[in-house]
Amino acid sequence: MTTQIQTLLLSILLLPTISSSMSIISPGSTLYASNTNQTWSSPNNTFSLGFIPLNPPTSPPTFLAAIVFSGGIPIWSAGTIPVDSAAYLQLHPTEGNLRLVNGSGHTVWNSSTTNLGVSSASLDDYGNLAVMRNGTFPVWSSFEHPIDTVVPWQQFSTSHVLRNGLYSFRLLSDGTVNLQWDDSTAYWSRGTSSSSNNRTLTSPTLELQSTGILSVLDPTLTSRGAIIAYSNDYNQGSDILRFLRLDGDGNLRMYGSARGSGVQTVIWVAVEDQCRVFGYCGNMGICSYSGKNPICRCPSQNFELVDPKDSRKGCKRKVETQDCPGNLTMLTMEHTLFLTFPPQSIFAVEGSEVFFVAISSCRMSCLISPTCDASTILSDGMGMCYYKKPGFISGYSNPALPSTSYFKVCSPAVPNASPSMRSDGWRMHSWAVALVVIGTVLGLIALEVSLWWWCCRSSPKFGGLSAKYALLEYASCAPVQFSYKELRHLTKGFEEKLGTGGIGAVYRGILADKTVVAVKRLNGIEEGERQFRMAVSTISCTHHLNLVRLIGFCCERSHRLLVYEFMQNRSLDNCLFQTDHPGRLLNWESRFKIALGTARGITYLHDECPDCIVHCDIKPENILLDENFSAKVSDFGLAKLKTLKDRTDYLAPEWLQENLPMTSKSDVYSYGMVLLEIVSGKRHMEVSAETNWKMLSGWAYEEFEKGNVMGIVDRRLAQTQAQQGVDVEQVMRAIQVSFWCIQEPPSQRPRMGEVVRMLEGITEIHRPPHPKGRPSTLC
Structure with a gap:
């Protein structure tokens, strides 16, 4: 209540400044959904209030009464329930209430300003719709009643909330902003440093500057406040509206739109990995990617979509666990994570859903527990197993995730078919398979012969093949396997030592094509051939600008060597x-x-x-x-x-x-x-x-x-x-x-x-x- 009073007082103080930038809407004024060209506009036509068709279109057509930025980008609506073409929005001539009435005569939304002495309404050049008393004092405003969007000049306080479906966005009293699912699960948050320096905020507000800076303001903070985010087009261009919107997919995004363009561009996003938005694929749905686009599917063939036309509505078991004709079992899903957020905690005294157990125990303990539907172990060495109780389960699958998850189903567990085996009407005929195989074999033979000729043409000896550095293995970025004799020759008998580490020394070598390399000669692991080859396989799968590249290796009898790219300035300690x-x-x-x-x-x-x-x-x-x-x-x-x-x-x-x-x-x-x-x-x-x-x-x-x-x-x-x-x-x-x-x-x-x-x-x-x-x- 205090925050609302402060806002109203601020509006009064600013009134002499902004009165010239607002249009007046008289009692009795009415907008009709049947005429979308009719609007109430701000003085400079930056914003307008009128009816817009629902997007995507419906049949029969439905509409929202919305404030839109020049070009048609909506920033606020009178409620979230669509209305028919016979609806109208009116500032009632006697009640003083701004109300939205459907074709049936039912009031869908109203400003609740009856008997408050309302004399007019106004829409200013900042996009704020206000209902006024005595033509000066605002008793209601759209800035104080946001729907899913925040624009510059709009003060967003702890009493406000953005909503879109089950998702909400809030500012907490400690200066933290967060996204929640179903008002219970906070899956993203960003905060100030008030807690770390024992500072208590008095009246925090969230402000989006027109330049693209999102920050938390408070009298106890600096004038700049605590910056939450920058847009990627910070302060670029002119006449661009930057606005914050909670989208229907549960993600908070900042958009930019040039005046009159009608085009909105994402310039910042809260959750960069969309699949980490809790509940994105509904209950029991698994989110993954097809290219850059998130897709939703069911955990296995033991499940089916709730709505085949909308995979985001989640999945359900074909046979519930309590109705199993046989035994229960656990479906194993590699590289899959069930999203886990507070209040799940290892510090909970009772009802804890997190345990320190081995992978096998994470699976079996859930199987025998009547209060566990699924479990996830993060496979990061910490041994933390998360139990998912019966209720809402949100999954994420990605080949890069080290997590393994388990889902309780009726036996037998039937994994999803691989993409190539799905019954989507397409089948590869046996003759086509044979043709592809034969063509591939002939192509590989031709490639091998060509490479052999290329490597041997300048040398009469087959020893030229020792320069495997130039062969197919290296061309495909796979590590080249050298012989110990070759590496001894390349390093001139391990003559020039570059340094000595914990498990071996490093020597300078020169390959056949004059490329300088660093050869690491490992000591004390003669019995670990299998582990050594596994390590080589792991290293060869890494490709990053800030990682040393592995060129080849040697695993011959007791010799274990690694061949790396040469670093001219040696190591950091030097x-x-x-x-x-x-x-x-x-x-x-x-x-x-x-x-x-x-x-x-x-x-x-x-x-x-x-x-x-x-x-x-x-x-x-x-x-x-x-x-x-x-x-x-x-x-x-x-x-x-x-x-x-x-x-x-x-x-x-x-x-x-x-x-x-x-x-x-x-x-x-x-x-x-x-x-x-x-x-x-x-x-x-x-x-x-x-x-x-x-x-x-x-x-x-x-x-x-x-x-x-x-x-x-x-x-x-x-x-x-x-x-x-x-x-x-x-x-x-x-x-x-x-x-x-x-x-x-x-x-x-x-x-x-x-x-x-x-x-x-x-x-x-x-x-x-x-x-x-x-x-x-x-x-």
């Missing part, structure tokens, strides 16, 4: 800690570029490659630099070939204390230590007078608490006058991110994707607590 080459000192721009590139490479390993790869040995020695000082992560995919003694310097504390399973959060910890080293130029294990004889992380956090952020930066940058190029904002982001990454409890560490967004400045960084959980030393 440039970061070597003091005998001051000319090689990395400036701040290069350091931040390396930090960001490394984070992107690890993010790919964790979340984007076909199988989640936990590195387990992230350190400066395993971050290589090319000729442009771009970072490339190396030695990934080798975790199972290493022993614990091979990787101790940068291990997360949970490894050393409890020897828990490998998780991506362990990599986050190691990255945080490396990031702090990049900023400071100091080894995290070394102590000196400069750090008051303390470990780097503890000393750095003390300086951070004192506000001496630049004191953490490598002193050599200042000594070489390079500090003039140090971006203080980037330094602050990097230091805070490093502290979040090295938090002792793994649950408090961010995922690497969040780390990238924080470093880029996309995500706001809350003030990090002490890495070891100690209270602040400052008042």
Whole structure:
């Protein structure tokens, strides 16, 4: 109520300014759905109120009474129920009520302003429709009663809500904005830093600026407020309306539309992965992608669509579990995740739906539990199994997801047919199959002969084939298998050593086509041929700008070698800690570029490659630099070939204390230590007078608490006058991110994707607590 009074008072204060930019609607004025050309327009015709046909069209046609931006883009409607062609919208001449009446005479919507002394209504050039008392005082306005859209100049407070079907968008009292399904499941949120600095907001409001900045405002925050999002066309072009809308698919998007164009373009989206919108495919529906488009399907042939004409309405079992003629079983779905959000919690005292169990237990425990319909295990090493109770289940399937899910069905479980085997009327005849097979075989033979001739034409000896680097294997990006004799020849008997790591030394080699490579000779894994070949297979499936590319390998008797692309500037530790080459000192721009590139490479390993790869040995020695000082992560995919003694310097504390399973959060910890080293130029294990004889992380956090952020930066940058190029904002982001990454409890560490967004400045960084959980030393 207080917020509404404040808004009304603000309207009165602004009235002298905006009165000239509003059109007056007199009592008795009426709009008819049968005449869509009739409208009430704002003075400069930017906005108009009238009837628009429902989109997509219906038969018979139905309409909404809506305010539209020039060109026909709707920003508000009088309710959400369509009306027929005999409907009308009228400012009642005696009641003072703005009401929408259907052809049957039923009032579908009204402004509830009866007996409030209404004298007129108005539509201004900002898109606000107001019902006025005495021609000056607004007693109702469309800005105070949003439907699914927010426009610039519209103050969106905690008392407001956007709705579209089962989806809603809210601003909470702590400054957090979130998207909810059925007013119960919050599947996306973005907040201010008020909770991290113990600041209590008094009256937060959400504001969308005309330039495309979405921010939370409050008297306790800075004048700029807490920025939630930027549009990708920030402040570009003129006469463009940028507006926020909650769409029917449950996603919140910011759109831009040029005046009069009628075209709307997405310029920001809250949930980038549409399949992660809870309930997008309905109950028991599984969301996946066909190209870039999300599609909905049922978990298996044990299910059927609720509405065959609309797959988004979900699925149902063909036979309910309580009616099974035989035994119950669990349908196994690889690379599938059942979306799980609070209140599901491992911290719930009673009724917890999350358990730490093995994969087999996640399946079997749900099977025998009468209160479990399905379960999901994330397969990230944490051993967290989520039970899905009878109710609403929302699924997501993607080949890149490491999760495995199980659904309780009547035996037998019948998986969905592969696309090529679906009975859609198309069948491949046997003669066509034979033709394709024969043609493929002949084509491969011709290709092999051509490649053989190309490789051997300049050499009379068949030994020319030893240059497998140029053969089909390399052309198809598959790793080339070298013989040990070949690699010994390419490295001149392993003459020039580039460096030594935990499980082997690296040597310089030159291939037949004069390409320089780095050959890693592994030690102590003679008995692990199967594991070694599996590691090679895993590494060869990765392709990212910030990962070192594997060219080939050797697995011959006791010899295990890997052939990588050569990095001209060696490893990060050579440039970061070597003091005998001051000319090689990395400036701040290069350091931040390396930090960001490394984070992107690890993010790919964790979340984007076909199988989640936990590195387990992230350190400066395993971050290589090319000729442009771009970072490339190396030695990934080798975790199972290493022993614990091979990787101790940068291990997360949970490894050393409890020897828990490998998780991506362990990599986050190691990255945080490396990031702090990049900023400071100091080894995290070394102590000196400069750090008051303390470990780097503890000393750095003390300086951070004192506000001496630049004191953490490598002193050599200042000594070489390079500090003039140090971006203080980037330094602050990097230091805070490093502290979040090295938090002792793994649950408090961010995922690497969040780390990238924080470093880029996309995500706001809350003030990090002490890495070891100690209270602040400052008042």
